[in-house]
Amino acid sequence: MLLSGERVRSRLVTKVEEMSGQRVLGCYQCGKCTAGCPMASFMDPVPHGVMRLLQLGQVSRAMRTAAVWMCASCHSCASRCPRGVDLARVMESLRLLILRGGEPKVRPEGLPAELLMRAPQQALVSCARKYQG
């Protein structure tokens, strides 16, 4: 990974900060977000690893992580962060950057009909907002 001042403070990093309202350099990598994240075992890199990528200007790599889609916005990370970084909002800004650039991640017509019948409406609305933008 070749680092430069230009890359670390790239236009995309600024965009993520603008959209999320969070400063990526606010994170001091304590890992508390990862320790409490219910999804961390399904992520690689884990939440504070995604923050580290952003700190190093690697926004495109961060956008390709499973963490972005696995984040359920449960706010465990944000409510425990000693630096007050709202990681759920950072994850959402990454999702939006992806969704605005192309195809929706999930199409409702592709979901099993039986599941759609049984799932609460709030799951459908939330799912559509998360995966379609």
Add this chain to the structure above:
Amino acid sequence: MKVAYFPGCSLHSTAREYDQSVRAVAPALGVQLITVEDWNCCGATSAHSLDPVLSLALPARNLARAQAAGHQVVVAPCAACFNRLKTALCQLEEGGEAAQTIQKVVGFRFHGGLQVKSLVQLFWEDVGVGAIRRRVCRPLEGLRVACYYGCLLVRPPEVAAFDDPEHPRAMDDLMAAIGAEPTSWAAATECCGASLSLVRGQVVERLVSTILAWAQRAGAEAVVTACPLCQSNLEMRRPAHIKMPIFYFTELMGLALGLPDVKRWMRAHLVDPAPVLSRFYPGVGARRGG
């Protein structure tokens, strides 16, 4: 006590028994629920919405309707609805450009003095544990329950501003008031996976399996929740060998208060509650898919 009632979409579909039990229990505790007229979707999701106009105008319109009807308190049984309505209220109270935009989009002027509460909060803070205990006629003595708060009832703490975000007690107190025994357990504020249930079912199965295993380890016979999505995920995505019913807190309160429609609510459950509840209410049981 008169409050504006925001049922939300899930209470009109998969969580009908939550709506029915809320509408029965509240009046029995002296709370008159007046449905927000012409209410609309709250937006259903918290961080999945960075655009303040899109994400806050929807819930703010409901607050505008409640304000126009002269209400001081809006109550939402669903944790996600509570989160969205409260977030909109916080933004309106904070003022600034976003608040101006929201009011312009919705077409109303926010006067202030409005409160948004979850139903757990209303029962805990305004009705009070003592008043509930006095009305119990069928105490659920010896029923060991794990109170499951999930994410949005207490988080983010600056929005919910209610109870302890890491170690909440409100639902435990309500359950103790109706004679049940709330257990101390490790997964009370863990996430159930929310809408990942639709696209990553196996992930949610793993989360739910862990949550229910913690409940079993703590000696619970049932889990109690206040969120339609938690209830659905915990019953639908459970491992086949765990047959632990997941109740809305209002269902158990209705049972303890001796309300007549309890059997009707219990029929909607995917896990038959009869093995756990028949000692309090003979003949109660589930009708699959009902």
